[in-house]
Amino acid sequence: MTYEELLTETALANEQVVVMTAENRALVRNLPGILGKRFIDTGITEQTMVGAAAGLALRGRIPVIHALTSFLTMRAFEFVRTDVGIANLPVKLSGFIPGFLSDGNGPTHQAIEDISLMRGIPNMTVFAPADEDDLVKMLPAIWQSKRPAYTRINTRKTSYQHADYLPGKAEVIAEGSDVTILTYGLLFEQALIALDILKSEGLSVGLINMRSLKPVDEQAILNAAKSNLVVTLEDHFLTGGLYSIVAEVLLKHRQTANVLPLALEERWFKPALLPDVLQHEGFTGKQIAEKILGYRTTSEQPEILLTEFSE
Amino acid sequence: MEKIALNVREHIIKMATDGGCFIGASLSATDLMVYLYTRFLNVNKDNLEDPDRDYLFLSKGHDVPALYGTLAELGIIEKSRLANHLSLNDHIYWHPNTHIPGIEFHSGSLGHLPSVAVGVAMDIKISGGNNKVVCILGDGELNEGTCWEAVLVANAYKLDNLIFVIDRNQFQANVRTEELIPLEPLKDKFEAFGAAVKRVDGHDFGQLEEAFSAYPFQPGKLNVVIADTVRGKGLPSIEERADRWFCNFSGQEIDQLLLELHGEAATTLTSETLIVR
Numbered sequence: 001m002t003y004e005e006l007l008t009e010t011a012l013a014n015e016q017v018v019v020m021t022a023e024n025r026a027l028v029r030n031l032p033g034i035l036g037k038r039f040i041d042t043g044i045t046e047q048t049m050v051g052a053a054a055g056l057a058l059r060g061r062i063p064v065i066h067a068l069t070s071f072l073t074m075r076a077f078e079f080v081r082t083d084v085g086i087a088n089l090p091v092k093l094s095g096f097i098p099g100f101l102s103d104g105n106g107p108t109h110q111a112i113e114d115i116s117l118m119r120g121i122p123n124m125t126v127f128a129p130a131d132e133d134d135l136v137k138m139l140p141a142i143w144q145s146k147r148p149a150y151t152r153i154n155t156r157k158t159s160y161q162h163a164d165y166l167p168g169k170a171e172v173i174a175e176g177s178d179v180t181i182l183t184y185g186l187l188f189e190q191a192l193i194a195l196d197i198l199k200s201e202g203l204s205v206g207l208i209n210m211r212s213l214k215p216v217d218e219q220a221i222l223n224a225a226k227s228n229l230v231v232t233l234e235d236h237f238l239t240g241g242l243y244s245i246v247a248e249v250l251l252k253h254r255q256t257a258n259v260l261p262l263a264l265e266e267r268w269f270k271p272a273l274l275p276d277v278l279q280h281e282g283f284t285g286k287q288i289a290e291k292i293l294g295y296r297t298t299s300e301q302p303e304i305l306l307t308e309f310s311e
Numbered sequence: 312m313e314k315i316a317l318n319v320r321e322h323i324i325k326m327a328t329d330g331g332c333f334i335g336a337s338l339s340a341t342d343l344m345v346y347l348y349t350r351f352l353n354v355n356k357d358n359l360e361d362p363d364r365d366y367l368f369l370s371k372g373h374d375v376p377a378l379y380g381t382l383a384e385l386g387i388i389e390k391s392r393l394a395n396h397l398s399l400n401d402h403i404y405w406h407p408n409t410h411i412p413g414i415e416f417h418s419g420s421l422g423h424l425p426s427v428a429v430g431v432a433m434d435i436k437i438s439g440g441n442n443k444v445v446c447i448l449g450d451g452e453l454n455e456g457t458c459w460e461a462v463l464v465a466n467a468y469k470l471d472n473l474i475f476v477i478d479r480n481q482f483q484a485n486v487r488t489e490e491l492i493p494l495e496p497l498k499d500k501f502e503a504f505g506a507a508v509k510r511v512d513g514h515d516f517g518q519l520e521e522a523f524s525a526y527p528f529q530p531g532k533l534n535v536v537i538a539d540t541v542r543g544k545g546l547p548s549i550e551e552r553a554d555r556w557f558c559n560f561s562g563q564e565i566d567q568l569l570l571e572l573h574g575e576a577a578t579t580l581t582s583e584t585l586i587v588r
Binding site for chain 2: 023024025041042043044045047048070071075104105106107108109270271272273276280
C-alpha cells in the first residue's frame with residue numbers, strides 16, 4: 001500500500017479528515033477528484049495553511065497537511081507552535097523530503113533540524129518511519145491519536161517487512177552485546193547493510209528502528225546502552241536529534257554508555273543526487289560499518305537507488 | 312540579445328538530464344535575465360565585489376539554470392562549469408548559492424529575497440549610492456505573504472531604487488495560478504500597495520527596454536515590472552504544460568529538444584516529469 005492509498009482509504013472512512021497542501025502535490029495527486037471539498041490546496045502559503053488547519057481542527061476536523069518539511073517545520077514554525085501546539089489540536093503534519101531526501105535541492109530545502117524543532121513543542125508528537133512499509137504501518141495510529149503529530153514522510157521502497165507498530169515503541173531488529181545501532185528514517189536502509197557487515201566481522205550487533213522520537217521508547221534506549229557501544233545514526237544535525245534524545249534518556253535514568261554519534265555536525269550537506277550524497281557524507285552502510293569498526297573491509301556496498309520523485 | 316538568449320536556452324536544456332532541472336520556469340525567465348544583464352544592470356566579471364555595482368536577486372530560485380547560463384554567456388563563470396550540474400565537484404545544483412560568482416544570495420525558499428533586496432536598497436539609500444537593486448520573483452511565489460510585507464515596507468521607506476520583476480508565466484508548480492490562488496488584477500494590487508507598475512511582454516526586448524529605460528518610474532515609489540511570459544518558452548512541446556515543470560529527460564530527448572529549440576523538429580517526450588516543491 002502507498003501513502004496516497006492509505007490516506008484515501010482513511011479519508012473515505014472518516015468524514016472528519018481533510019487533506020491540505022501548500023501546493024505540494026506529489027503524494028496527493030489523485031485526492032482532489034476523490035475528496036472534493038475535503039481537499040484544500042492553499043497555494044504556496046505554509047503559514048496560512050497551518051493556521052487554517054488549526055481553524056478546521058477547532059471545528060472538529062482532522063487535517064492531514066502537506067508541504068516540503070523545511071517549509072512546514074521552519075517557515076511555519078511559529079504557527080505550528082502557537083496555533084496547533086498551544087491549542088493541542090489534532091493537526092497531522094506530513095513533511096516531504098526530510099533529511100537527505102532533499103538530495104540536489106540545497107540548504108534551503110534541507111530539513112535536518114526538524115526533529116529538534118518539532119519535539120520542542122509541548123503536545124507535539126514526532127515520528128520517522130524507515131521506509132514506505134514502515135510508514136503505512138505507523139500512520140493509522142498517528143492519525144487516530146488526538147494529539148498533534150509531525151511525521152517525516154519517507155516513501156522509499158525496501159524489501160524489509162516491518163513488525164506491526166505499537167504506539168510509542170521502537171522496533172527491535174536485532175540484539176547484540178558489542179554494538180547497538182539506533183536509527184530512524186531513510187538511514188535504516190543503510191543500517192541494515194552495516195549490520196550485515198559488522199556481523200560478518202564477528203561482532204554481536206543490535207539494530208533498533210526508533211520509529212517514534214516523541215514519545216520515545218526509553219526502555220529500548222536503556223537496553224541498547226548495555227552494549228559496549230551505542231551508535232546513534234541520523235540524517236539530522238547532531239544537536240537536538242537522536243543523539244540528544246539518547247543523552248537525555250540516559251541522564252534521566254542515571255545511566256551512562258559509550259556513544260558514537262553519526263550525524264551532521266554544524267553544517268549542511270553537499271547537494272547532489274541521493275546516492276552521491278550518502279557516499280560523500282559517509283553514510284553508506286559500508287562507510288557506517290567501517291566507522292564503527294575503525295578499519296576498512298572488503299565488503300561490498302549494494303547499489304543505492306535514486307529517489308523515486310526528485311522530491 | 313536574441314543570440315545570447317538562444318545560447319542560454321541551450322544551456323538550460325542540457326541541464327535537464329542526469330537528475331534534471333526546473334526547465335519550464337528557467338525558459339520563461341531567460342529573456343528577462345538576458346535583457347537585465349546585457350542592457351540594464353551594471354554587473355560584469357570585473358565589478359562583482361564593487362559596492363557600487365547593481366544587484367540582482369533571484370528569489371524564486373528554481374529558475375537558476377537561466378542564471379547559470381546567462382552568467383556563463385557573460386563570462387562571469389566558465390561555460391565548462393555548466394557540465395558539472397549536480398556534480399559533487401561543483402556547486403551547480405537546483406537552487407542558487409553564493410559559491411557561484413555573480414550570485415548575490417542563496418534562494419529556494421520562496422518569498423525571502425524581496426526582504427533581503429529591501430535591506431540592500433535601504434542601505435543604498437542610507438549610504439547615498441546610485442545602485443539599482445532588482446529582485447526577480449515568480450508569480451506563484453506571490454502566494455507567500457512575505458512578498459507583500461516587503462512591498463509594504465518598500466513603500467514605507469520610498470525605495471525607488473528597488474525593482475521587483477514578476478515572471479508572470481501563469482503557473483504555480485502544478486497548476487495555473489488563476490485556477491488555484493488567483494492573482495489578477497495583479498497591476499492593481501501592486502498599485503494599491505503604493506508601487507509604480509509597468510506590465511510588458513517578458514519575451515519582447517523592445518518592450519523590456521521601453522519599460523526599464525523609464526527607471527525610476529516615479530520618484531519615491533517601488534518599481535514593479537510585471538513581465539508576461541510563457542512557461543517553457545522556446546520549446547512548443549513544453550510550453551504552458553502544467554506537467555512539464557521539473558523534468559529529467561533522457562539524452563536522446565535532450566538532442567530532440569535542442570533540434571526543437573532551433574525550429575527543426577517536433578519532439579515526442581516520454582520521460583516522467585517530476586514534481587518538486
